[in-house]
Amino acid sequence: MPEYGATSFLGREMSCTVGSDVVRIEALPLVAWLKAVADGSTVSAVSVTQPSDYATATLETWLGDASNAGAVMAFCWADEYAADASFAPLTVDGATRAFLYVAQDAGTEDSVAVTVVGANGLADESGFTADALTHAGSSGGVATYVSADTSATECFARLKFAKNW
Numbered sequence: 001m002p003e004y005g006a007t008s009f010l011g012r013e014m015s016c017t018v019g020s021d022v023v024r025i026e027a028l029p030l031v032a033w034l035k036a037v038a039d040g041s042t043v044s045a046v047s048v049t050q051p052s053d054y055a056t057a058t059l060e061t062w063l064g065d066a067s068n069a070g071a072v073m074a075f076c077w078a079d080e081y082a083a084d085a086s087f088a089p090l091t092v093d094g095a096t097r098a099f100l101y102v103a104q105d106a107g108t109e110d111s112v113a114v115t116v117v118g119a120n121g122l123a124d125e126s127g128f129t130a131d132a133l134t135h136a137g138s139s140g141g142v143a144t145y146v147s148a149d150t151s152a153t154e155c156f157a158r159l160k161f162a163k164n165w
Contacts, residue, residue, distance in 0.1 A: 021055040026165040030059065030111035033075050043078075045085055046070035056165075063112070063163050072161055076104040076112055090116065090159055098136060099145040099157040113164040116145055120152040133157060 016023060018031055031054045037043055039050040048071045051062040062068055073081075073089065080087040080102060089102045101116045118133035132155070133145040147155035 018054045024165045026110040043074040076108045101143045113162045117160045118157040
């Protein structure tokens, strides 16, 4: 297996070791953040529970655990939460009937992909897709989204988090 600078090519995947754990390169910003935050400490009023180790499979399980959602948000928007503890990455502008999304901090996108998804009703969970919203522009790091269905009487939006590897 070719190695260079403490990294190894595993097939088409790039990985490295953190302690004794083999970790995907994309996960390193998340691992570095987790290692900088003590287990059970509070970040942005959110308690952070450390994964049992930093192996890729364990991180995937940790990211998929809904009880860690607050910690994942604190990772993705650490700068914003540090500046304002009441920060919310997705808000509604009632005057324009638009959703306002603050882009996640640079460098976190490799570990966690955050997208805005929408739906015109809450009855069907699978109805939440990126196609239900139209990007209406961006300004100052804030993207504006509106319903893709201009005749819809209601529209809902939420954030979708996924590992980015």
